[in-house]
Amino acid sequence: MSDDKQSGMPLHFRILIALVVGTIVGVSINPGAIELPDEQITAALKVQDGDGLTVDMTEPSGLESVRRRFQTQEEFQKALSLKDDTSAGGQTASALVSVTDRAVHIVEAAGRITIDYTRQHNGQPVSTTVKVGSADELPEHWREFHSQHGGGWKRSLTAAAKYGGDLFLRLLKMITVPLIVTSLITGVAGLDNSRFGAMFGRTLAYYGITSMLAITTGLIIVNIVRPGIGAELPGGTEAVLHGGDQSLTGILLGLVDNMIPTNPLRSLTDSSFLSIITFSIIFGVFIVRTGGETARVLRDFFQAAFEVMMRLTMAIISLAPYGVFCFMVYATASQGLAIFGTLAWYMLAVFLALVVHSCITLPLIVKFVAKRSPLEFARAMSPALMTAFSTASSNGTLPLTMTCVEDRAKVSNKVSSFVLPLGATVNMDGTALYEAVAVLFIAQAYRGDMAIAEQIVVAVTALLASVGAAGIPHAGLVMMAIVLQAVNLPLEAQGIIIAVDRVLDMCRTSVNVWSDSCGCAIIAGLDSSSDGSETS
Numbered sequence: 177m178s179d180d181k182q183s184g185m186p187l188h189f190r191i192l193i194a195l196v197v198g199t200i201v202g203v204s205i206n207p208g209a210i211e212l213p214d215e216q217i218t219a220a221l222k223v224q225d226g227d228g229l230t231v232d233m234t235e236p237s238g239l240e241s242v243r244r245r246f247q248t249q250e251e252f253q254k255a256l257s258l259k260d261d262t263s264a265g266g267q268t269a270s271a272l273v274s275v276t277d278r279a280v281h282i283v284e285a286a287g288r289i290t291i292d293y294t295r296q297h298n299g300q301p302v303s304t305t306v307k308v309g310s311a312d313e314l315p316e317h318w319r320e321f322h323s324q325h326g327g328g329w330k331r332s333l334t335a336a337a338k339y340g341g342d343l344f345l346r347l348l349k350m351i352t353v354p355l356i357v358t359s360l361i362t363g364v365a366g367l368d369n370s371r372f373g374a375m376f377g378r379t380l381a382y383y384g385i386t387s388m389l390a391i392t393t394g395l396i397i398v399n400i401v402r403p404g405i406g407a408e409l410p411g412g413t414e415a416v417l418h419g420g421d422q423s424l425t426g427i428l429l430g431l432v433d434n435m436i437p438t439n440p441l442r443s444l445t446d447s448s449f450l451s452i453i454t455f456s457i458i459f460g461v462f463i464v465r466t467g468g469e470t471a472r473v474l475r476d477f478f479q480a481a482f483e484v485m486m487r488l489t490m491a492i493i494s495l496a497p498y499g500v501f502c503f504m505v506y507a508t509a510s511q512g513l514a515i516f517g518t519l520a521w522y523m524l525a526v527f528l529a530l531v532v533h534s535c536i537t538l539p540l541i542v543k544f545v546a547k548r549s550p551l552e553f554a555r556a557m558s559p560a561l562m563t564a565f566s567t568a569s570s571n572g573t574l575p576l577t578m579t580c581v582e583d584r585a586k587v588s589n590k591v592s593s594f595v596l597p598l599g600a601t602v603n604m605d606g607t608a609l610y611e612a613v614a615v616l617f618i619a620q621a622y623r624g625d626m627a628i629a630e631q632i633v634v635a636v637t638a639l640l641a642s643v644g645a646a647g648i649p650h651a652g653l654v655m656m657a658i659v660l661q662a663v664n665l666p667l668e669a670q671g672i673i674i675a676v677d678r679v680l681d682m683c684r685t686s687v688n689v690w691s692d693s694c695g696c697a698i699i700a701g702l703d704s705s706s707d708g709s710e711t712s
């Protein structure tokens with residue numbers, strides 16, 4: 177559809193310009209971190225039998241308490257430069273801990289105040305995020321701090337950009353559920369049953385194979401770059417790490433439960449994607465099985481609803497350059513640049529692995545299996561890829577991905593309506609790769625290179641974590657707890673990588689969307705060649 181050229185310039189160029197201009201604006205207004213004066217805080221030190229040494233540190237403001245564990249007395253002494261004698265086992269003592277380099281960011285948006293801060297506790301960086309509804313909810317010490325440092329036009333502009341970006345995301349989310357339902361039912365109801373089975377099998381095989389290839393690439397690169405060797409990894413706060421502590425069986429059973437909704441209407445209102453997808457597929461299959469006049473009426477109805485949804489989607493998508501601009505201003509204005517230095521090698525390893533997977537592995541599959549030009553296909557998908565990059569949400573990008581695949585890359589709706597919604601939920605090559613690299617980085621920093629057997633455990637659990645992760649920002653980070661747990665690494669280690677997660681999330685989300693899109697080209701290619709062989 178020609179809506180793409182609405183303003184004379186193709187949509188992907190407008191998005192690209194928005195991305196670049198947004199970055200320049202964000203970097204130039206970056207209000208920078210607020211440096212707080214150094215201080216001394218009291219730490220309650222607990223020595224526990226068997227479980228190493230635990231330290232509870234409480235801020236004078238009472239806003240945060242940090243818990244860290246140490247395996248040996250030496251690590252413990254080194255980390256805290258103890259002033260008191262705490263060597264006695266099984267006892268509690270207190271020590272002074274000096275807090276230096278407190279870099280703080282405050283962002284106020286949509287009625288919420290978010291304070292991000294990174295500090296050095298005796299040389300160990302710790303990152304924390306605090307979210308409150310209003311300044312009144314802040315403890316006294318922080319309220320004063322907020323009235324001194326909050327506000328200002330730079331911070332207000334950052335907040336306004338976040339609000340604008342969120343509005344665009346809301347519009348995309350608004351259309352996602354009706355788009356999936358109408359598209360999937362129309363797609364499946366138009367297939368004959370024998371082809372559906374083949375497509376389902378090929379799609380799952382594609383998801384599994386590409387995710388494992390992504391993980392293998394990640395593991396090879398992290399073993400070569402070894403970003404964690406010699407890196408001083410801090411403890412993080414436990415408060416930010418809730419939500420991912422499920423067992424493997426728990427995740428698998430949770431997925432199966434999710435796929436069979438007890439109430440499909442509730443799944444619609446909860447935007448529970450897996451449930452909606454299963455029910456829509458089953459409904460479409462049974463339209464075909466019922467056949468006759470009933471099938472014709474339902475097909476026509478869903479086809480008509482789908483056309484309306486596509487028009488609406490196009491209209492919203494024409495706003496993508498504004499949404500992308502806002503998100504880029506927010507992302508670049510609210511990140512402290514200093515933090516990137518500490519984790520440069522780690523970020524480089526993730527980035528390099530993502531580039532190899534998305535620019536070599538997937539294009540080769542597109543070229544030789546789908547027999548299409550990867551470059552042309554990437555050009556067709558560029559609006560979706562850039563939106564995925566700026567929003568860090570595969571689910572949010574889904575309407576745009578569907579439009580690009582169908583209208584620009586000319587893949588049939590029968591394939592895209594099936595491969596994309598399912599892929600946005602379960603096929604996350606970028607996330608799987610990221611889990612593997614991040615966990616190995618942590619392992620290298622804590623105890624050196626990881627044995628092959630353990631790396632296999634990482635690969636399998638990273639695959640499951642990526643399947644279980646939702647297509648929303650930072651979902652991969654939360655799911656990482658499963659992988660860390662499987663190889664007995666401390667969840668606290670995530671503390672520092674949270675600081676750079678947004679940037680990596682943007683990159684891995686583009687790869688997630690790119691892999692789903694390539695899946696469409698491949699399944700469509702296989703579908704048409706098997707059609708050809710049938711007819712010839």
Ligand code: ASP
Nearest residue numbers: 569570607647648651652
């Ligand atoms: N943000 C990613 C996505 O939406 C998921 C992740 O956090 O890895 O695809």
